[in-house]
Amino acid sequence: MSEAEWTDIEKKIARTAFNQAYDREVEALLKQVREQASTLVELSDLWRLHDFLSARRYEFEGKYDYQYSVLLFVFAGLIKEGWIDLNELDGLDKDKLSKVAALARM
Numbered sequence: 001m002s003e004a005e006w007t008d009i010e011k012k013i014a015r016t017a018f019n020q021a022y023d024r025e026v027e028a029l030l031k032q033v034r035e036q037a038s039t040l041v042e043l044s045d046l047w048r049l050h051d052f053l054s055a056r057r058y059e060f061e062g063k064y065d066y067q068y069s070v071l072l073f074v075f076a077g078l079i080k081e082g083w084i085d086l087n088e089l090d091g092l093d094k095d096k097l098s099k100v101a102a103l104a105r106m
Contacts, residue, residue, distance in 0.1 A: 001096075006068055013091045014071060021083035022064055029056060072096060076103030 006014065036049050065074055078084045079100065086101055 001068055001072065007093075010092050010096070013089060014075075015066075017075065017078075017084050017088045018064070018066055018071075020088065021078045024083050025060075025081075072099050073103060075100045076106075079104040 033049070033053065036052070040046055040049065063074070063077065065071075075084065075089060076099075079086055086097065086104070089097060089100060092100075
């Protein structure tokens with residue numbers, strides 16, 4: 001789906017939902033890292049935290065892709081993971097919402 005197939009209103013709705021999901025997941029990650037960091041005792045604990053952060057960075061960079069051609073797939077994944085709800089996408093075209101809902105059920 002190209003950018004031309006998104007209205008200006010849909011773009012605003014999509015950007016808001018995308019940013020909210022990102023912010024929620026970042027906050028959850030920060031909380032998790034703070035908890036893990038508070039239990040560091042040995043150097044091996046530090047390296048384990050480093051490995052965890054490296055994996056999460058890779059995951060984040062792959063997941064949060066704001067290209068209109070893949071955005072419906074991104075939203076479906078974010079719904080599956082619980083970072084957004086389908087109702088946060090209200091205002092998108094009904095076909096787009098149906099596709100996101102169907103993909104999220106897979």
